[in-house]
Amino acid sequence: MILPAADELLAPVMAIDGFRLACLIDGSTGMVLATREFRENRDGPALPTAAAGAADVINALTLLNGRLATGENLEDVMVTFSDSFFMVRPVGLDQQILLLVIADRQRTNLAMAHRSIRDFCASFTS
Amino acid sequence: MSQASKRTRVQRLADSVLPGRAVGGYANLIEARLRKLAATASTGMLPLSGHGDGAIFFRGGQVVYAESTRTPTPARRSVGLAALGLVATDAGPASNGAELVAVPSLDRLFGMLARTEPTIDAVTELLSSESRYAKFRPSDYPAAGQMSPLSIETVLAEVERRHQVLRQLAPVVTADSPVVRFAPRDPPSFQVSASQWTLLVRTGDGSTPRTLAMELGRSVFGTTIEVYRLLALGMLVVPGHAQAITSGQARATTGRGHVVHARPIRRRRRPCLETRPWPIRSARS
Numbered sequence: 001m002i003l004p005a006a007d008e009l010l011a012p013v014m015a016i017d018g019f020r021l022a023c024l025i026d027g028s029t030g031m032v033l034a035t036r037e038f039r040e041n042r043d044g045p046a047l048p049t050a051a052a053g054a055a056d057v058i059n060a061l062t063l064l065n066g067r068l069a070t071g072e073n074l075e076d077v078m079v080t081f082s083d084s085f086f087m088v089r090p091v092g093l094d095q096q097i098l099l100l101v102i103a104d105r106q107r108t109n110l111a112m113a114h115r116s117i118r119d120f121c122a123s124f125t126s
Numbered sequence: 127m128s129q130a131s132k133r134t135r136v137q138r139l140a141d142s143v144l145p146g147r148a149v150g151g152y153a154n155l156i157e158a159r160l161r162k163l164a165a166t167a168s169t170g171m172l173p174l175s176g177h178g179d180g181a182i183f184f185r186g187g188q189v190v191y192a193e194s195t196r197t198p199t200p201a202r203r204s205v206g207l208a209a210l211g212l213v214a215t216d217a218g219p220a221s222n223g224a225e226l227v228a229v230p231s232l233d234r235l236f237g238m239l240a241r242t243e244p245t246i247d248a249v250t251e252l253l254s255s256e257s258r259y260a261k262f263r264p265s266d267y268p269a270a271g272q273m274s275p276l277s278i279e280t281v282l283a284e285v286e287r288r289h290q291v292l293r294q295l296a297p298v299v300t301a302d303s304p305v306v307r308f309a310p311r312d313p314p315s316f317q318v319s320a321s322q323w324t325l326l327v328r329t330g331d332g333s334t335p336r337t338l339a340m341e342l343g344r345s346v347f348g349t350t351i352e353v354y355r356l357l358a359l360g361m362l363v364v365p366g367h368a369q370a371i372t373s374g375q376a377r378a379t380t381g382r383g384h385v386v387h388a389r390p391i392r393r394r395r396r397p398c399l400e401t402r403p404w405p406i407r408s409a410r411s
Contacts, residue, residue: 024235026348028321028345028351029288029345029347030351031243031284033238033239052287059355065317066316066359067359068315068317069317070317071317092232094319095319096321097235097239123230124231124232125231
């Protein structure tokens, strides 16, 4: 990771039930800035793959939004796999920094996780 | 008799004798040199030359700074980022992130990113196949307080990822591909980000992602990706590739089999690009 000291930033997200992995991504380059991983996540998704996938998803949706031209901003993306949730949310309005959280589907309350992620992103002052 | 070609046999021999060295390329050799400097906890500067000149600075075996003549310098970047409103001009000296943890702040996060991105961007440029390194200079190192130390493995992993992305983009656009704005007869509605808007406004005759990045003080890699997105939206075109990119997009989005023919901005300027506020919402005429 590029900013190891920033890892502590992600501590609040680790409180989500079923938490597996979280990282901050530079949306313009896809670079992982900071990451936290659950200690038993050895068999889980690889961080670079997950981060690159999250950046690609945001990129595709940004292009879609650009084509639709509805004047709206992308708020978050939730992807449901058979075993896990992938949640991506821009930190701030300009979508340069993205937060990716991966959580266990069996143990996660999706509404509570969504709320925690929203509150975490809102905790950043400009 | 062996079926392998002479070149392949020479390559295998070189690989077995000199780990990290590859025939016809110096990139692996440079990586091996960087790893050795990290392993010996070296402090100093490793000059590199190739397409552009530059240097990588080490302190205690960690990469603290890098610069290349083909990427913007940090001073220029901070001016550009401040102009975009992405980072405060008085960001102050480098921090270890403790303040960021205490009070999460986007400005501080951007500040840390602004100190790190130039190094990664420069190393990405310096570790091309044409680069060669010179003698390591232990006495030369940058002033403290301006840099964020990075482990060599982190830097090399990120640089390799970026090289892979650039290889994927290469058939469409590279950092040195000239791009021009696209002026369709029947402009569809588009919405772009502030960053993309800035690129569109600055794109002129002979603009390339690299010249735009140098002008705006932004990452060459990031600008290349952003230009690619604008190409996908059909707002920019690469001369010679215009038909292939825009026709596919037009068919996919309109569903009418309608092909929007690309036309360089030099023939007919689209005045709205300089005057309309972000986001762009132009109604179909």
